Amino acid sequence: MRKGLKLGLVQVYFGRGKGKTTxxxxxxxxxxxxxxxxxxxxFLKGDTxxxxxxxxxxNPNFNIKQFGPQLQSR
Incomplete structure (x- = not known):
């Protein structure tokens, strides 16, 4: 790994039912x-x-990008 790069982590929450966003x-x-x-x-399907x-x-350390049929990108 090059100097200055840090290891990242990706988590994916998907499926039916409630609780993914939470x-x-x-x-x-x-x-x-x-x-x-x-x-x-x-990725939004309904209410934005x-x-x-x-x-x-x-929170300056927390960013969100939202995508879906109702919006381009936030």
Whole structure:
């Protein structure tokens, strides 16, 4: 590995039912609280209003990109 590069981690949450966004946000906030930089990529099918987005905006180590039929990219 070149100097300056650090090992990253990718986690994928998918499937039917509830809990995927909650699990991803929980892990993301936990990691950012420990000083890690987090990028969450979310593919939306329905409602684009999530209150958690405001908390992410207030956290400089946590970024989110949302994609779906209703929006281009945030």
């Amino acid at each position: 699990a991803a946000l929980g892990q993301g906030f936990r990691a950012s609280g420990h000083g890690f930089k987090v990028m969450m990529i979310q 209003r999530y209150g958690e987005i405001e908390a992410i905006k207030a």
